[in-house]
Amino acid sequence: MTTRRLSTAVASLGAGAVLLGTLFAFPAAAATDPAIDSRPVASPLTASAPPAGASGRFVVKFKTGTAGTANARAKAYGQAARSSGVSVKELHATARGAAVVQADGALTPRGSDKVLASLRVQSNVEYAEPDTFVRPASTPNDPLYPQQWDLSEDTAGMRVPAAWDTTSGLGAVVAVIDTGITPHSDLTSVLPGYDFISDSTKSNDGDGRDGDASDAGDSCNGSSSSWHGTHVAGTIGAAANNGIGIAGVAYSAKILPVRALGTCGGYLSDIADAVVWAAGGTVTGVPANANPARVINMSLGGSGQCGSYFQSALDYAAAQGVTVVAAAGNENSPASGSTPANCNNIITVGATGREGNKAYYSNYGPEVDVSAPGGDSSTGRANTILSTWNNGTTVQGSETYGYMQGTSMAAPHVAGVAALMLSADPALTPAQVETILKETARPLPGTCSTGGCGNGLVDAAAAVGSVLPSAVPYITAGVPRIDGDAVVGHALTVSAGTWSPEGASLSYQWRRDGVAIPGATAVTYPAATTDAGALLSVTVTGSADGYNPSAATTSPVAVVPQPSLSGTARVGSTLAAGPQDWPADVARQYQWVRSGVAVSGATGTHYTLGAGDLGQTLKVRVTASWPDQRSATLDSPSSAAVARGTLTGPTPMISGTRKVGYTLTAVPGTWTAGTFLKYQWYRSGLPISRATGPKYTLGGADQGKIMRLRVGGIKAGYTTIVKDSATTSAIAAGTLVSTRPWISGSARYGYTLTANTGTWTAGTAFRYQWYRSGAAISGATGRYYRIIWADRYDVMSVRVVGSKAGYTSLARYSGYSARVP
Numbered sequence: 011m012t013t014r015r016l017s018t019a020v021a022s023l024g025a026g027a028v029l030l031g032t033l034f035a036f037p038a039a040a041a042t043d044p045a046i047d048s049r050p051v052a053s054p055l056t057a058s059a060p061p062a063g064a065s066g067r068f069v070v071k072f073k074t075g076t077a078g079t080a081n082a083r084a085k086a087y088g089q090a091a092r093s094s095g096v097s098v099k100e101l102h103a104t105a106r107g108a109a110v111v112q113a114d115g116a117l118t119p120r121g122s123d124k125v126l127a128s129l130r131v132q133s134n135v136e137y138a139e140p141d142t143f144v145r146p147a148s149t150p151n152d153p154l155y156p157q158q159w160d161l162s163e164d165t166a167g168m169r170v171p172a173a174w175d176t177t178s179g180l181g182a183v184v185a186v187i188d189t190g191i192t193p194h195s196d197l198t199s200v201l202p203g204y205d206f207i208s209d210s211t212k213s214n215d216g217d218g219r220d221g222d223a224s225d226a227g228d229s230c231n232g233s234s235s236s237w238h239g240t241h242v243a244g245t246i247g248a249a250a251n252n253g254i255g256i257a258g259v260a261y262s263a264k265i266l267p268v269r270a271l272g273t274c275g276g277y278l279s280d281i282a283d284a285v286v287w288a289a290g291g292t293v294t295g296v297p298a299n300a301n302p303a304r305v306i307n308m309s310l311g312g313s314g315q316c317g318s319y320f321q322s323a324l325d326y327a328a329a330q331g332v333t334v335v336a337a338a339g340n341e342n343s344p345a346s347g348s349t350p351a352n353c354n355n356i357i358t359v360g361a362t363g364r365e366g367n368k369a370y371y372s373n374y375g376p377e378v379d380v381s382a383p384g385g386d387s388s389t390g391r392a393n394t395i396l397s398t399w400n401n402g403t404t405v406q407g408s409e410t411y412g413y414m415q416g417t418s419m420a421a422p423h424v425a426g427v428a429a430l431m432l433s434a435d436p437a438l439t440p441a442q443v444e445t446i447l448k449e450t451a452r453p454l455p456g457t458c459s460t461g462g463c464g465n466g467l468v469d470a471a472a473a474v475g476s477v478l479p480s481a482v483p484y485i486t487a488g489v490p491r492i493d494g495d496a497v498v499g500h501a502l503t504v505s506a507g508t509w510s511p512e513g514a515s516l517s518y519q520w521r522r523d524g525v526a527i528p529g530a531t532a533v534t535y536p537a538a539t540t541d542a543g544a545l546l547s548v549t550v551t552g553s554a555d556g557y558n559p560s561a562a563t564t565s566p567v568a569v570v571p572q573p574s575l576s577g578t579a580r581v582g583s584t585l586a587a588g589p590q591d592w593p594a595d596v597a598r599q600y601q602w603v604r605s606g607v608a609v610s611g612a613t614g615t616h617y618t619l620g621a622g623d624l625g626q627t628l629k630v631r632v633t634a635s636w637p638d639q640r641s642a643t644l645d646s647p648s649s650a651a652v653a654r655g656t657l658t659g660p661t662p663m664i665s666g667t668r669k670v671g672y673t674l675t676a677v678p679g680t681w682t683a684g685t686f687l688k689y690q691w692y693r694s695g696l697p698i699s700r701a702t703g704p705k706y707t708l709g710g711a712d713q714g715k716i717m718r719l720r721v722g723g724i725k726a727g728y729t730t731i732v733k734d735s736a737t738t739s740a741i742a743a744g745t746l747v748s749t750r751p752w753i754s755g756s757a758r759y760g761y762t763l764t765a766n767t768g769t770w771t772a773g774t775a776f777r778y779q780w781y782r783s784g785a786a787i788s789g790a791t792g793r794y795y796r797i798i799w800a801d802r803y804d805v806m807s808v809r810v811v812g813s814k815a816g817y818t819s820l821a822r823y824s825g826y827s828a829r830v831p
Contacts (some may be wrong), residue, residue: 511554580653629645
């Protein structure tokens with residue numbers, strides 16, 4: 011394969027496309043000078059509401075004969091009023107014999123459906139339908155819309171505004187397999203996409219495949235990034251009537267960005283996987299696509315023939331009912347040499363300019379199915395295609411709008427029309443979409459000198475108009491509803507209502523937030539975890555021979571999740587009711603239940619387990635109330651039996667002087683709130699009898715011993731724990747404290763002296779020794795001493811020795827007495 015450009019630059023943003031080895035092609039487009047002001051700032055406009063009463067006006071056709079007499083009609087209206095609770099009055103007759111009736115006051119859509127249902131079940135009513143309120147077709151208020159010649163000009167535009175009178179693409183999902191997407195305020199309906207670039211050297215975002223479809227830039231060999239996917243996405247689905255920027259072809263469709271092109275391009279194997287994933291298929295290692303596309307746009311191309319593995323991906327998409335649109339290529343060469351333009355099961359699109367001529371760059375040949383506006387700068391920049399863009403050079407900058415040209419721009423025009431067609435008739439197959447586009451295309455207003463421009467220029471109005479029902483009568487649809495509690499894990503059932511003709515075949519499609527749920531086509535549907543927080547609805551389609559099919563969709567119901575519990579079933583722990591993602595309009599009341607019995611006052615989202623819960627099981631009961639007065643009571647699974655709580659407490663410490671006579675104090679630290687503490691003091695490893703308080707005074711028995719404290723924590727419902735302090739050092743001997751002793755009595759011969767000890771440490775025992783002028787008197791060791799003849803002319807004194815167990819003994823001397831005469 012050789013390197014080749016896929017487009018011609020209109021201005022400085024020209025981009026070359028390369029195909030080196032197996033590297034796939036760069037986007038099939040060239041950018042032009044984006045010299046458009048940054049998005050205009052304006053307040054979005056809101057569509058005006060229908061006048062009061064418009065939703066309560068109906069057209070009723072009564073059967074011929076006596077069934078349609080005034081009395082019969084009045085009886086039918088009365089029965090309908092009793093059934094629906096809404097009175098109606100007859101206004102006038104139509105040219106075809108039906109009656110226009112008006113409800114008493116404005117009705118909600120649900121109320122309107124109720125009145126219609128009550129009329130349709132009347133035996134004399136042939137049909138009852140809403141008297142739909144319509145308005146003139148309007149031009150979008152987007153300020154750059156006048157520059158979108160490709161949509162609105164009758165000469166070579168696609169005549170899109172007339173198609174908008176029927177549909178704007180609501181309900182369609184269009185996958186854009188391209189360079190990814192950049193944030194833009196005019197791209198408001200973008201679904202979560204995926205990045206399929208497996209080679210980190212091409213991804214430009216530092217890794218391989220991941221869930222981020224953002225365009226990280228595709229600059230190649232010094233060129234600027236193209237922001238190609240953003241431009242393509244805007245052509246398909248830019249928001250309309252929002253007062254800013256442009257309008258997309260299918261502005262109510264949703265865009266699914268799928269990134270497969272990075273630096274200089276991408277690999278066809280990645281693009282093939284992207285096709286399968288976008289169509290709802292399984293790709294190993296990639297999460298399932300929650301929003302399968304009905305249309306895939308591939309504005310990309312490379313030289314060579316369509317490979318078998320890529321064709322198999324396209325075949326898979328077709329089998330899933332997905333219409334695939336691809337660019338023809340920009341080499342002004344036969345499209346037979348460009349892939350995927352030369353693949354099967356694909357709509358290949360060539361490009362035209364503003365005059366309706368084949369664009370000078372567009373590929374051609376029998377592979378081209380149709381043509382669409384791609385722009386032609388040879389007649390001026392304003393004659394190329396304006397769409398959403400980004401002003402960054404190599405990395406993302408600010409949002410803006412830019413002109414580009416190429417078959418890359420033509421393909422999304424056709425993808426947008428396909429989305430409009432599928433919105434009008436979701437039952438269309440890819441083959442039918444292709445056939446209708448070809449059959450309704452108009453001849454090119456200009457020339458196609460090379461031939462091979464397909465069946466002509468796509469006409470959006472004609473294509474959409476062709477899928478609308480003909481004059482064949484419609485099946486009269488019933489008013490379906492969803493029965494059952496919209497709760498995860500519960501089964502919901504469709505009640506289809508009354509359809510006619512009798513015996514019409516009914517089919518069902520369940521939808522999540524408006525998007526069809528793959529495989530959910532039965533009358534019943536089990537609400538799954540993935541539905542939590544979403545709106546579920548069901549489209550019921552009736553078919554019968556000789557009638558156009560009719561479809562009716564139920565009012566959506568918000569799915570609430572199954573209540574759950576989180577937290578540990580242990581006394582002291584808190585259980586939380588979950589989950590938190592309930593729909594905002596669902597009111598909830600909570601009641602905690604202990605082993606089947608409601609816990610008084612426990613009505614919050616959290617519950618703290620107490621001693622009374624020990625050994626019991628807990629669950630939360632949630633009563634959910636919907637705005638339409640429905641309610642459901644839901645129980646979470648039960649917890650395990652509540653276990654004992656775990657007390658927490660630090661290692662206690664001992665404060666105080668480690669000395670006999672002093673008091674030691676327990677410092678238990680902070681324990682679990684409400685814990686009752688018990689104490690036990692130990693002496694050299696043995697418990698001390700009755701020493702069970704937070705304080706302990708050291709006694710003589712403690713001298714020389716080591717002390718320890720044990721603290722036990724007790725709390726109802728909790729496991730008791732015991733904490734031991736560290737041991738103290740050996741307890742030192744105490745120190746006796748005293749005042750000086752003194753002598754009383756008369757120091758005279760024959761008189762008795764008394765030793766007064768003074769004040770000593772309590773419990774001190776005393777010994778005495780009397781002295782005569784400082785010399786110890788033998789045997790004088792009592793408290794009292796009688797003065798004898800030998801004491802004459804001497805002074806007397808006494809020594810008091812105090813002793814106490816565990817204390818160091820202390821000797822104190824009195825002063826001297828007067829001299830004995």
